[in-house]
Amino acid sequence: MAGAFEEETNLYNRIVLGSLLPEGAWEPLPHWLQGWLRNYIGGTLVYFISSFLWCFYIYYLKRNRYIPKDAIPTNKAMLLQIAVAMKAMPFYVVLPAISEYMVEQGWTKCFASIDDVGWPTYFRNLALYLTIVEFGIYWMHRELHDIKPLYKYLHATHHIYNKQNTLSPFAGLAFHPLDGIMQALPHVMALFLVRMHFRTHIALLFIEGIWTANIHDCIHGKLWPVMGAGYHTIHHTTYRHNYGHYTIWMDWMFGTLRDPEEDEAKKM
Template identity: 75%
Template sequence: MGDEYLQQFLDETTWYNHIVLGYLLPTNLWYPLPHFLQTWLRNYLAGTLLYLISGFLWCFYIYYLKRNVYVPKDAIPTNKAMLLQIYVAMKAMPWYCALPSLSEYMIENGWTKCYDRVSEVGWLPHLLYLSLYLVFVEFGIYWMHRELHDIKPLYKYLHATHHIYNKQNTLSPFAGKFLICVLHLVYSCFHCLNTFWLIAIEHNI
């Protein structure tokens, strides 16, 4: 692939970095960083904000504004349980953001055969890649979760933490699917690796 073609991917991720980091941090803090670290920082900050804001809004609406409408009062998790869920998620968030950043780095450096527009491959192949992506996501997540339950050491050291938070009186949006992924570094990397390969299937020829 030519440098000019790859430059469009670099320009796009640079634009994303400027949008997110430019609004959240002073320029002198992030602009001197290498592009890869800027990308990681963008993924980290955007992921953290999305996680916290969406979780807070859900809790505010369901637990405060609509108290006892959707969830019985005794099923509302305590603030302590939700703070612990947030703490666990925040410990793993830096690692969870590493693989998408690596994926972008590989695309920008021509290590993949990416296409920028549907017209470069056509609608039929694009829909095929999208279908493969969705099938791999569903099968990958299902089998990974199943193996985490079936292989006892994996369950004990990687997955058991998730089951602390998925009881009726401790379940909150902070213990949702995202938290399942970030409860443990290795589990997080397995899940993100699954997504990493699936993105490659969808975006690559």
């Protein structure tokens, strides 16, 4: 079974590195380094493509429709966010490189093919995996606020973006490197707790990059129970609410939820 995982990561390496790098340039590299390089290239592409397209759509094509003109961040602010994210990106992708190594060694509960467990078990385990991730990210994020040294030396890097005209999709990955790794760590920890499809795990790690771009665009999508940008913008302005990731459930359960519509009603 471990060999199947290595065959799969070799395939990903050939697709990404073989398509984007000169022929033979990457093949002499150790397998783990190939994986790191592939994740670095993939993560960078996901970050720039998703953020650029979304910024172009909301700030130019739909200018003033979703957010007022004075809430649009300056080009300088977005370039600074890009600089922070790019400094951290080589470190972010260490985590998926390590998780792939552990999976290939057979240390996790991953399975290679959905046929190994069947579709009903796949969806049940996926729901359990996402619940563990949601719980883990909520508490990791909350402790990054509550434990003062963690906030001061790690999470404060991200919270300099504390109002609408400083938030943009590019801020989604503008973290201290260790902060970004800590918040993604539940994805890896869950692999030791529930049988998870390896390819789905890899896909969800990259979906993180798209999701974090989305929740920093200041647009309240109003799709219950999704923890969208309206909720996350409140997090950046109050620092004490809406620590959740994909949904509002953890904030609701632990008393830290603040609703954007109720917030606006109180201001009126």
